[in-house]
Amino acid sequence: MRTRYRIERRALLTGGTAFVLSAVAGARVPLAQTLEKLTFQTNWRAQAEHGGYYLALANGLYRRAGIDCEIRMGGPQQNPAQLLLAGRVDMIMSSGFQALNYVRENIPFMAIGAIMQKDPQGFMFHAEAGFNSFEQMRGRPILVGAGGRVTYWPFLRRRFGFTDSQIRPYTFNIQPFLADKQAIQQCFVSSEPFAARLGGADPRVLLFADAGFPNYQTTIDISRRLVDEKPDLIQRFVDATMQGWTQYLRGQDVAAANALIMRDNQEMTQEKIDYAVRALNERGIVFSGDAERLGVGAMTDERWEAFYTAMRDAEVMPPGLDVKRAYSLRFVNRRVGLA
């Protein structure tokens, strides 16, 4: 037995790649074992909301499962789904909407796990504005991102009587929010409020999930082909991932994972990570509902059905889709990480 080193490719923020020789912590593997390669693309720059993956990588959970996993960082204006479709990556970090898109467009891809039971998106506003409910935001200008316009917005519009004329473009810049005490903007509960606080504001967040928005977030999307060809590999990947998440949110052995996150994303700080982890736990983003029974990443037929129905009623999705084709339950609900 000896320590195995790995040459890792890291995507730098500047767009290049660097080859880094890194010791894989705690990895003792027999000589001559070959690892199977898998690439996983996230949907943003490295952050605590991806923590479980980085932990599984940094602490050798993937290696122990015989997987050479490469985590590719996403960013603004990137569309991981297109990369998945083009075959550039094996799996992507995604949301329930993409799974429904696959069914509608008859594309042979699907979701095989859902890390976040509650969608961590919501509207952020100043405490001074004093909103207590979504109804009170009717008629007010709201900063909505391009993706939001076709995902949560139609749901909210239908449920709370919003109109499209309220939409202002959200350019992922915190300044307009800081400048206007009446501003409302979309946010991830684990990210933007921290930046707002740094800017001297006192932000509050209303989660869409608390208003009944049933979307799964941080899902794992994969091609049917890969599922059919290598089900055992995929199962090992999912188990290792769920294990990683369980440990990460419980704060077990997170040092290496956070170091990896901060190296990949130069703008990330320990403060931000701590804030995000706290927010995820407080709001029950990952550990809630079905995940408490079935383990991290749990998915159920009922939930998917409810999600499709809500989107159909909001006219985001056409009627008559076979929603069962959007996902597979065979890899999750195995109570990974639960005592």
Added chain:
Amino acid sequence: MSPRRPLLSLTGVSKRYATGTLALDGIDLTIMPGDFIALLGPSGCGKSTLLRLIAGLTAPSGGTMEWPMAMHDAAGDVERDIGFVFQEPTLMPWASVIRNVALPLELAGMKRRDAEERAAEWIARVDLKGFEKAYPRALSGGMRMRVSIARALVTRPRILLMDEPFAALDEITRFRLNNDLVQLWAQERFTVIFVTHSVFESVYLAERIVVMAPRPGRIAEEVRITAPTERGEEFRTSPEYAAQCRTVSLALSAAMGGAHE
């Protein structure tokens, strides 16, 4: 000296450019109404400069220019009643023939319809009837020059100034235009000052040939042509014409003096 009042008197007129070159020095010239004057000389003798001075396009550095018969406008400037024909036809390429010829009238404030009516008359006078709507690009060089002449005459100016207008044309066209010009002048009796470097042309056209010398530009001599006013092909091949050409030629050589180019 004629008992009539002169149209223009130049006394000691000189022009020095900003570069220091003395283009004209001590020009004395009297122009009577109805004269046909040729300014003849080699390049550099200041004949074009003299023309531009008379036109008011540039101001003299010294001497006086008097227009005894002219009116003065509100600013005290002389109201010069002038038509100018450049060496290039200088037409507005975006405008038809009639729009070009009507331009001077419209600039003076005449209504468009009246201006075009008058323009049409002059277009016919220069033998271009039917080409009113044509654009300059569709015309030959000689035709464009006729348009330029029509434009110059449309305001019925007292003086027609022409700066080597036929130099760029072929000989046949030049002869034709020479005849047309002389005929027009005989009919209308405006004053013409015609700049040329051709002895033959000056003798054919003018009554008075002012021979100029260069460096500095000055008047060397004046030759009067005593020939029948009826200029035609017969005149061009007559012994009188040849004799006059010789006289003028000699005067020109004398004017150029020791300056060999």
Added chain:
Amino acid sequence: MSENADAAPAAGGFMESTLLRILAPTLLALLFLGGWEMMVRVREIPPYILPGPIAIWQTLLRDWGSLSVSLLITLKITFMALSVAAILGLVLAVLFAQSRIIELSLFPFAVILQVTPIVAIAPLIIIWVDDIAISLLICAWIVAFFPILSNTTVGLNSADHNLKDLFKLYRASRWQVLTRLLLPSALPYFLAGLRISGGLALIGAIVAEFVAGTGGSASGLAYRILEAGYQLQIPRMFAALVLVSTTGIAIFLALSLLTHLLLRHWHESAMGRGDRR
């Protein structure tokens, strides 16, 4: 004893050249489209990777309702930006022609507009200006402005100096010189700048909307492209792209036609082959 202008060129030559001008690019386009469709079928490329022209055409027909609305909006922004650029460019160029001091002091700012990358400042403009449509208009205008200003300034300065003397001779007023001499002289240059700016205005409108990410209740083609991308409706994305390209071509042809109509009598650039003397 008058001369005759040459007769107009033979009718056959004119027909030939127009036919060729339309036939040649059409043929090439058909060849290209045919090759594309064949490649997609032969290699069994799924439509969500690269749709063939026929699939795109079908999507275009099916979604014509929403796509045509977006097309109209993008066209409106482009047209308005181009108009503002043309008017402002013309007025400013006239101002520059009147005063050298004004020209020297303002020209650097115009150059700054030219080299500013719209991708970078569009988000800022959208933040500063509250109205979406106006901020898109401003972005498109910024991109389209400079060529018109620059070209027209050159044009105004290129009037024939003999003609200027002629106007001086007839004691024309400044206004007369401007309207009867300088502006017509500048027309070919202005139109050349306009042709360039037409496409640029479209690009500006598209890029600005891309960067803005969202529009108000009405969105242009760029938003449709973004939206189709998010929804993985790839044939629709291509259909919107095709509309953008077609719009660009149409704008160019329209401006070329305008140029031809205005200049055909007198300017080298717009003359046919046979009219020269």
